Amino acid sequence: MPSGPLAPAQAHLQASLERVRQRIRAAEQHSGRALGCVALLAVTKAFGPELVASAAALGQRAFGENYVQEAIAKIERLRACAGLPELEWHFIGPIQSNKTRLIATHFQWVQTIERITIAQRLSAQRPQALPPLQVLLQVNVSGEASKSGVAPAELLGLAHEVAALPRLQLRGLMAIPQPGLPPAAQHASFAQLRELLENMRESLRARVQDASAPLDTLSMGMSADFEAAIAEGSTMVRVGSAIFGERP
Numbered sequence: 001m002p003s004g005p006l007a008p009a010q011a012h013l014q015a016s017l018e019r020v021r022q023r024i025r026a027a028e029q030h031s032g033r034a035l036g037c038v039a040l041l042a043v044t045k046a047f048g049p050e051l052v053a054s055a056a057a058l059g060q061r062a063f064g065e066n067y068v069q070e071a072i073a074k075i076e077r078l079r080a081c082a083g084l085p086e087l088e089w090h091f092i093g094p095i096q097s098n099k100t101r102l103i104a105t106h107f108q109w110v111q112t113i114e115r116i117t118i119a120q121r122l123s124a125q126r127p128q129a130l131p132p133l134q135v136l137l138q139v140n141v142s143g144e145a146s147k148s149g150v151a152p153a154e155l156l157g158l159a160h161e162v163a164a165l166p167r168l169q170l171r172g173l174m175a176i177p178q179p180g181l182p183p184a185a186q187h188a189s190f191a192q193l194r195e196l197l198e199n200m201r202e203s204l205r206a207r208v209q210d211a212s213a214p215l216d217t218l219s220m221g222m223s224a225d226f227e228a229a230i231a232e233g234s235t236m237v238r239v240g241s242a243i244f245g246e247r248p
């Protein structure tokens, strides 16, 4: 990185990224959780590769994208960018079955699995040269904004099927509760997801023996509600606008 004064846009990004990191630390502390136990996924949909490169230069490594073509254009631009460390890409948008091969080839994580057919395609299409794809099941918790996500009653069935797929490594759960819920309802949605993960862990204990990849991930919390999510056990917050500003 150049050691001269930061360009204004870079200085602005540095300040907002630092503010989000501090809010995460404060929330960890406030809820009695270990400092550093919550990972930050920077959500870059609608922003260009230059901004991703700037965030990477500030130490951010994990990025979330919602649209396959847009994401792959960025991933390839950044891969060609000399001097950048290796980045970790998470797919967090709805998955169409004709896009699974691209997703399986370009991403390290997929957070939005809600159907076994999609999981089977991702497993079959994951290139042999790459490590298993790290996956989360998206759950439709109460107060879900969209209709996406598996219903809680169907989660364990899906989890057992996904855990058996050879090229996927099931890591946990993800949810997108409705924005703007009153605090009590917000906390209840996040607590519900945490309880579902605990049940799933119990139910899969015999099946998932690989201790190097535990069911350790609870992806919940966005710009507007990540403190509540951390209080309820989130291990990964997905933050876009609080870091990068309103999407263009």
Ligand SMILES: *Cc1c(COP(=O)(O)O)cnc(C)c1O
Residues within 6 Å of the ligand: 043, 045, 066, 092, 093, 176, 222, 223, 224, 238, 239, 240, 241, 242
């Ligand atoms: C866009 C998006 C985010 C980030 O939302 P912000 O409110 O900008 O922080 C997080 N998760 C998913 C699934 C998204 O689509």
